[in-house]
Amino acid sequence: MTSPPELRQRLPLTELEPHELTQLSQARPRRLIAARGEVARTETIALGSSHAYRCLLRDGSGSLTLLFIGRRKIAGLKEGVWCRAAGRVAVHDNELVLWNPRYDIEPFPPGGLAPGGDTPSL
Numbered sequence: 287m288t289s290p291p292e293l294r295q296r297l298p299l300t301e302l303e304p305h306e307l308t309q310l311s312q313a314r315p316r317r318l319i320a321a322r323g324e325v326a327r328t329e330t331i332a333l334g335s336s337h338a339y340r341c342l343l344r345d346g347s348g349s350l351t352l353l354f355i356g357r358r359k360i361a362g363l364k365e366g367v368w369c370r371a372a373g374r375v376a377v378h379d380n381e382l383v384l385w386n387p388r389y390d391i392e393p394f395p396p397g398g399l400a401p402g403g404d405t406p407s408l
Contacts, residue, residue, distance in 0.1 A: 311348035313375050313382050320343060320372040324395065325365055330358045337362075343371060350375070351383040368392040 301350050308319040323345035331340050339357040352371055354360055362370065373387035 307370075309347040310343065310345045310350045313348070313350055315375050315377050315382070317375050319372070319375055319384075320370065321350065322368065322392065323350075325363060325367045325369060328364055330354045345368070351378070352387050352389070353383050353385050355386055362391050363389070368395045392397065397403055 288377055306320070308317075308320055308321050310323060313319055313321065321343065323343040325341050326344045326349070327342040329340050331338055333353075333355065334352075336356055338366040339360055340350040341354075341363060343352055350371075369389050369391050371384055371389040373384035376383050376385060376387075379395040
């Protein structure tokens with residue numbers, strides 16, 4: 287059986303992380319997606335004998351849960367932050383989730399306005 291690192295080396299990048307963003311309302315189980323949204327809620331939860339950091343991501347069309355196994359917190363990933371996340375969609379407790387997704391924190395929401403409507407300075 288092939289281990290995940292070996293599989294990652296053989297697959298092209300587009301197979302691992304789609305370049306086009308998917309609206310969260312279009313996310314379906316077992317699909318690879320990349321999505322962008324605002325973190326609406328965070329919490330540390332018990333997951334079996336371990337714990338996980340849980341983030342609810344919303345993009346205006348729907349929502350998706352990001353679950354980071356074995357983590358109690360992730361620096362910078364908090365309510366009100368915009369981020370881009372990528373991974374394979376699964377179902378856990380009747381909700382769509384990305385387990386340990388790749389993510390990037392974005393400095394401003396789409397449209398480039400800073401909180402309060404100010405244009406970011408470069």
